[in-house]
Amino acid sequence: MSGGWTTIESDAGVFTHLIEKLGVKDVQFDELITLEPDELRQLGKIYGVIFLFKYPTGEARSDTPKDGSFDQDAANNLFFAAQTIQNACGTQALLSVLLNKDGEVDIGKDLREFKEFSGDFPPEFRGETLSNSDLIREVHNSFARSSPFVDETQRTATEDDDVYHFIAYTSINNKLYELDGLQLAPISHGACTIDEFPDKIIPVLQRRISRYPATEIRFNLLACVQDLRIRARELGDTETLEAEEQKRTEWLWENALRRHNFVGFVGELLKGVVKDKLSQGNGAYDKWIEDSKAKTKKRAEERQKQGISGDDV
CATH class of the missing domain: 1.10.1220 (Arc Repressor Mutant)
Known part of the structure; x- marks a missing residue:
């Protein structure tokens, strides 16, 4: 591999502009504040969610997931890549949603070619192909915070570090899947149509969060949805459209600040x-x-x- 991967923030603006730079059209991420189906449903067309949580380091990988069941056949029938490198899980999670929505979403020429090239590979080889993609890695790294003190591509986590992990949930072929590159296969959480997704995903997330102490609050949930400006234009909702345009302007400014080193x-x-x-x-x-x-x-x-x-x- 010609270079390392840096950590990126779980931020709607970061993820939205990252996928746009990869060529995805008419898709954005929006942060969810509560675990309420109605909050998710009001975002319109939903493709999936990305969940960030503190990873329990030192925990052995099990042949049986704590919730749901492994779907070994799905590992080859949908896009599922094993995670083979540190710091890539954020981009891997969003690709796990989008590459399984090709047809519903315009993922762009580069990602479509990547999916076609790696589609017949087993999950381990797909993960290696993703890790070695110059395009995806360079776009991912362009959203890292500038720091003169730590080279995240060389840094190795220790037992004392807080380690965080991104995973994806989405409805594919009328099943709710958890797509985590650190697991043996996609995890099925049962039947789930696209329309049922807001109601089916919330209990799954609540069960996962309940496995942590009540004092643990460091979770983040991003919804992958159709660009909210599209529906606002269709409905003639000028207030929402103006708010979304303002949000984009703020994201551009915040992303520019992330790339700048202010130490000097x-x-x-x-x-x-x-x-x-x-x-x-x-x-x-x-x-x-x-x-x-x-x-x-x-x-x-x-x-x-x-x-x-x-x-x-």
């Missing part, structure tokens, strides 16, 4: 602030330092009261 700028800014404080005399400088320490301590205490700690993805 912040360093120069701090130099200017310190120089200004020193020019006012040591008394002003010392007071500024003490005030800053007090504010930092207060914020830490407030975060602790709210139960916010550690890093989140």
